Amino acid sequence: MTAANTKLSRTPAGGPGLRGRLSDLSSRHRSIAVIVGMSLVALVLPLIVLLPPFSSFSGQTVWMDGFTIAGIYVLLALGLNVVVGLAGLLDLGYAAFFAIGAYTYALAASPFTGWDLPFWPMLLVGAVVAAIFGILLGAPTLRLRGDYLAIVTLGFGEIVPIVILNSSKYTDGPNGIGGISPPTLLDTRFPTTGNPWPFYLTMLVLIILSMIFIYRLQDSRLGRAWMAIREDELAAAANGVNTVVTKLLAFAIGASTAGLAGVFLASKLQTVTPNLFRFDVSFTVLAMVVLGGMGNVWGVAVGAFIIFMIQSVFLKQLNIFFNNVQVPILSDIDFLQYQFLLYGIALVAMMLLRPEGLFPSRRRRRELHTEEDEVFAEHGDAMGAAPE
Amino acid sequence: MTTTTTVLSARPSFVETFQRLRLGPYLFVLGVAAIDYVVIGPNQFVNALTIGAIYALVALGYTMVYGIIELINFAHGDVFMVGAFTSMFVLTQALGQDGPIDSPGMLAVVLFINFTITMIALGILGAAIERFAYRPLRHAPRLAPLITAIGVSFILQNIIQIIYGPSPINTPQVIDPAARVEIGGVSIGVVNIFTIVTAVLLMIALQMLVSRTKIGRAMRSTASDRDAAQLMGVDINRTIAITFFIGSALAGAAGVVQGLYFGNIQFTLGFQAGLKAFTAAVLGGIGNITGAALGGFVIGFVEVTAGALGFFVWGQAAVFAVLIITLVFRPSGLLGQQLGERT
Numbered sequence: 001m002t003a004a005n006t007k008l009s010r011t012p013a014g015g016p017g018l019r020g021r022l023s024d025l026s027s028r029h030r031s032i033a034v035i036v037g038m039s040l041v042a043l044v045l046p047l048i049v050l051l052p053p054f055s056s057f058s059g060q061t062v063w064m065d066g067f068t069i070a071g072i073y074v075l076l077a078l079g080l081n082v083v084v085g086l087a088g089l090l091d092l093g094y095a096a097f098f099a100i101g102a103y104t105y106a107l108a109a110s111p112f113t114g115w116d117l118p119f120w121p122m123l124l125v126g127a128v129v130a131a132i133f134g135i136l137l138g139a140p141t142l143r144l145r146g147d148y149l150a151i152v153t154l155g156f157g158e159i160v161p162i163v164i165l166n167s168s169k170y171t172d173g174p175n176g177i178g179g180i181s182p183p184t185l186l187d188t189r190f191p192t193t194g195n196p197w198p199f200y201l202t203m204l205v206l207i208i209l210s211m212i213f214i215y216r217l218q219d220s221r222l223g224r225a226w227m228a229i230r231e232d233e234l235a236a237a238a239n240g241v242n243t244v245v246t247k248l249l250a251f252a253i254g255a256s257t258a259g260l261a262g263v264f265l266a267s268k269l270q271t272v273t274p275n276l277f278r279f280d281v282s283f284t285v286l287a288m289v290v291l292g293g294m295g296n297v298w299g300v301a302v303g304a305f306i307i308f309m310i311q312s313v314f315l316k317q318l319n320i321f322f323n324n325v326q327v328p329i330l331s332d333i334d335f336l337q338y339q340f341l342l343y344g345i346a347l348v349a350m351m352l353l354r355p356e357g358l359f360p361s362r363r364r365r366r367e368l369h370t371e372e373d374e375v376f377a378e379h380g381d382a383m384g385a386a387p388e
Numbered sequence: 389m390t391t392t393t394t395v396l397s398a399r400p401s402f403v404e405t406f407q408r409l410r411l412g413p414y415l416f417v418l419g420v421a422a423i424d425y426v427v428i429g430p431n432q433f434v435n436a437l438t439i440g441a442i443y444a445l446v447a448l449g450y451t452m453v454y455g456i457i458e459l460i461n462f463a464h465g466d467v468f469m470v471g472a473f474t475s476m477f478v479l480t481q482a483l484g485q486d487g488p489i490d491s492p493g494m495l496a497v498v499l500f501i502n503f504t505i506t507m508i509a510l511g512i513l514g515a516a517i518e519r520f521a522y523r524p525l526r527h528a529p530r531l532a533p534l535i536t537a538i539g540v541s542f543i544l545q546n547i548i549q550i551i552y553g554p555s556p557i558n559t560p561q562v563i564d565p566a567a568r569v570e571i572g573g574v575s576i577g578v579v580n581i582f583t584i585v586t587a588v589l590l591m592i593a594l595q596m597l598v599s600r601t602k603i604g605r606a607m608r609s610t611a612s613d614r615d616a617a618q619l620m621g622v623d624i625n626r627t628i629a630i631t632f633f634i635g636s637a638l639a640g641a642a643g644v645v646q647g648l649y650f651g652n653i654q655f656t657l658g659f660q661a662g663l664k665a666f667t668a669a670v671l672g673g674i675g676n677i678t679g680a681a682l683g684g685f686v687i688g689f690v691e692v693t694a695g696a697l698g699f700f701v702w703g704q705a706a707v708f709a710v711l712i713i714t715l716v717f718r719p720s721g722l723l724g725q726q727l728g729e730r731t
Binding site for chain 1: 458459460462521524525528529530531532533534535536538539540541542543545546547549550659660663666667670701702704705708711712715716719
């Protein structure tokens with residue numbers, strides 16, 4: 001495995017020429033590439049929205065608030081990618097951990113409890129609390145086949161909002177918790193309206209840190225163990241991987257990322273209600289991961305951003321556009337209503353036609369296509385990078 | 389439940405005979421039922437049996453599909469929901485019904501047509517889902533069919549939502565919900581009896597089909613070893629398609645009785661019912677048909693009891709707790725064989 005990996009990184013994987021050298025460079029200095037890449041994206045986005053087609057929809061402030069929320073989904077998708085993409089475990093109740101993170105901060109810094117704990121350490125606390133719930137849920141189920149995890153997480157994702165809804169004493173039930181404190185930095189509170197930059201930049205930092213963290217994990221011993229389990233659990237176990245602990249770690253890390261995103265959401269919106277964390281969220285994030293390309297950190301991030309923008313901007317604009325133009329049939333269609341139908345179709349179509357996603361990871365693409373060519377009939381993919 | 393392998397005396401002792409019958413799980417369910425009867429009283433008990441019968445019918449589909457291709461068919465709950473809507477469509481549009489039917493002959497004809505059309509339509513839907521969403525992925529990594537299953541589930545939900553809207557809609561209760569009969573001093577709704585009897589008849593029919601017919605044998609052999617079955621001349625694709633057909637037809641029947649019993653249906657119906665029915669299948673021992681039926685009734689008891697004791701909103705949570713407890717302490721379920729825990 002290690003030998004195959006070194007060989008892999010020495011060959012100019014991106015192909016010859018400048019593009020190849022660039023992609024080679026970026027895979028050797030990943031953390032720097034992430035910082036540079038994300039910063040560029042973050043700089044360009046506020047400028048793009050000043051240009052004609054975008055500037056007519058809404059002002060820069062509104063756009064940047066939208067991007068910040070999109071960033072939350074990017075964070076969620078990055079976390080779910082660890083669980084689904086790297087370790088190959090299907091988590092269908094991911095929004096539950098998001099909710100747990102959000103309510104952790106909501107209880108810690110709102111008039112509802114009277115506490116006002118600072119935001120920055122609470123980011124970590126929210127992540128840890130979510131991870132603990134992840135371990136509690138994963139421990140009984142991860143000993144069993146992966147399918148059970150899917151249904152148990154589906155149930156968990158359903159139960160958490162119900163529990164929040166019905167424990168009015170601790171969560172104020174359906175009203176949700178309001179008046180949550182925004183973060184403070186150097187004794188100044190983040191402005192909740194007007195200047196969108198503080199939240200935007202915080203989100204950027206969170207995404208960069210998570211991406212670097214996940215990239216480092218992916219290249220570590222743990223990351224290789226995850227991929228081994230994903231491909232063939234029995235073979236991984238036979239080669240000395242402690243499958244239960246490894247899967248549990250993937251699950252906990254995924255949950256903690258959602259917890260992080262939840263804390264940020266609570267501080268950004270200043271209110272949380274159980275309705276924010278319904279199954280729709282879990283499903284949307286799953287669609288983001290699958291469409292972006294399971295296992296590919298960049299692909300998943302880009303996929304999440306694009307899907308969020310499509311659902312929150314494009315479909316809305318499509319409605320407005322067709323209403324204005326008065327196209328007979330199209331103006332009667334509420335495109336937002338079709339959003340989840342589209343996700344459903346996209347999930348099925350992607351699995352059937354392009355299982356590696358729109359932006360596949362190199363390793364994943366090779367695995368999936370060797371299998372298609374039937375070079376290795378059944379278990380050839382278990383050897384990962386071997387065929388070369 | 390524990391198998392004795394030591395003593396081989398000519399006359400097995402009473403205890404041994406008892407153990408060989410493997411009655412433990414059945415006694416467990418009977419015990420649960422008996423305690424429950426005392427706790428919640430006869431009326432709620434009948435209610436629990438009725439709801440349990442519906443869950444059991446849905447659970448059969450989960451367990452059959454899992455038994456044969458080891459896939460959790462997430463779309464199955466939504467197939468059940470589509471069944472309820474199909475039944476409503478057949479009753480209102482095709483048969484022009486809008487309320488209770490008084491004459492028994494007429495009622496029988498309407499119900500017969502409704503069940504036949506709904507079950508066949510749903511069977512075809514189930515087989516089509518298998519053909520287009522699962523069959524191409526039979527040799528793909530495990531994750532792939534699970535993801536298409538969840539995708540299909542969302543497609544079904546949203547199609548129904550787009551057609552019938554998001555709010556609950558009424559469906560004709562052709563069996564008068566007020567009609568009751570007195571049995572042993574307890575007044576029981578006719579619709580309850582109808583639901584329970586229909587479910588039990590369908591379960592018996594399924595059990596006969598699986599154990600006595602040629603296609604049943606093909607299903608059992610495919611479930612136990614697909615390659616060997618193929619070598620023996622079983623048409624695997626056809627057998628799996630028929631399994632989906634039967635499972636979905638049963639879900640369709642469950643949809644019909646759901647509409648008759650509750651009188652209103654909603655597009656989100658399948659999601660929660662699916663979760664409960666899956667819990668029932670796991671509790672009974674996934675892959676085991678009798679187990680799924682038993683599990684369905686137990687889940688009915690759990691849910692109705694939670695409601696009767698004043699924890700209505702926690703019913704769902706209680707069912708979920710049952711799922712987790714089963715997975716922790718007895719992952720093979722009440723009647724299941726020890727499952728391979730990996731692969």
